[in-house]
Amino acid sequence: MPGRAPGYALDLADTVARAAERLRGASDAEASRRPSPGKWSAKEIIGHLIDSASNNHQRFVRAQFQDDLIFPGYRQDEWVASQQYQTAPWGDLLDLWVSFNRHIARVMGVVPELDRMKEHRRHNLDQLAWVPVPADAPATLDYFMRDYVGHLHHHLKQIEGLHLHGAGRASGGFPSVSS
Numbered sequence: 001m002p003g004r005a006p007g008y009a010l011d012l013a014d015t016v017a018r019a020a021e022r023l024r025g026a027s028d029a030e031a032s033r034r035p036s037p038g039k040w041s042a043k044e045i046i047g048h049l050i051d052s053a054s055n056n057h058q059r060f061v062r063a064q065f066q067d068d069l070i071f072p073g074y075r076q077d078e079w080v081a082s083q084q085y086q087t088a089p090w091g092d093l094l095d096l097w098v099s100f101n102r103h104i105a106r107v108m109g110v111v112p113e114l115d116r117m118k119e120h121r122r123h124n125l126d127q128l129a130w131v132p133v134p135a136d137a138p139a140t141l142d143y144f145m146r147d148y149v150g151h152l153h154h155h156l157k158q159i160e161g162l163h164l165h166g167a168g169r170a171s172g173g174f175p176s177v178s179s
Contacts, residue, residue: 005109006116006142008149013105015149019156020098024091025166031090035162040080042159046093047085048076049155053100056148059128060107063141064115069123101152108145116142130154 023031023042031042040048051074059071085093119138126135130151133139159167 004113005105006145008146009105009108012101012108012149012152015153015156016098016101016105020094022167023094023159023164026090026164027166028090030164030167031093032086033162040158041086042162042164043088043090043093044080044085045155045159046097047080047083047088049152050085050093050097050100051076051079051083052148052151053097053104056144057100057104057107060104060111060141060145060148063144064111067120067122069120069125069139069141069144071124071128073124073128104148111141111145116140116145 023046026042031046034041034044055071055074059069062071063069117140119140121138123133123135123139125133125139125144125147129139129144129147131147133143
C-alpha cells in the first residue's frame with residue numbers, strides 16, 4: 001500500500017487479515033448458525049460485508065470523477081437472501097471478503113488527498129452512510145471511506161458476539177476499531 005495511505009486504509013487491511021485468520025477457525029456449520037430467527041448468521045454477515053464492499057468500491061472510484069457524493073443504495077436484506085450466502089462455502093466467502101477489502105484498502109490509499117478531502121454540499125450520505133451526515137452539512141469522500149471501515153468493525157463485533165468455536169480464541173478476539 002502506498003506510504004501516503006490514510007490510517008483507516010491501513011486499519012482496514014490489517015483488520016481484515018487478522019479477522020480472517022480467526023474466522024477460518026470456525027466450521028461451515030458454525031458459520032451457518034443464526035443466533036435467533038430473523039438474525040443473520042456469520043456467513044450472512046460476511047455476505048453483507050461483501051455486498052457493502054461491492055457497492056462502496058464503485059462509489060469510492062466514481063466519487064473522484066463526479067461533482068457530488070450521490071450514489072444508488074441497495075436493499076441489504078434482499079441482496080443477502082437472493083445470493084444465498086447461508087449455503088455458500090464459508091472458506092469461499094472469507095476468501096472473497098478478504099480479497100475485495102484488500103483491494104478497497106489499496107484504492108483508498110491511491111485516491112488523491114484533494115479528492116478525498118473535497119467538501120460536497122450535494123450528497124446522500126444521510127441515507128447511505130453507516131453514521132449518516134446530515135443532508136444540509138457538507139460531506140467528504142474521506143468521511144465516507146472512514147465510515148465504511150467503521151461499518152466493517154461494527155459487523156465484526158456482531159460476529160464476535162456469535163461465539164464461533166475456534167474463531168478468535170488464540171489471540172483474544174477480533175481487532176478493535178483504531179482511530
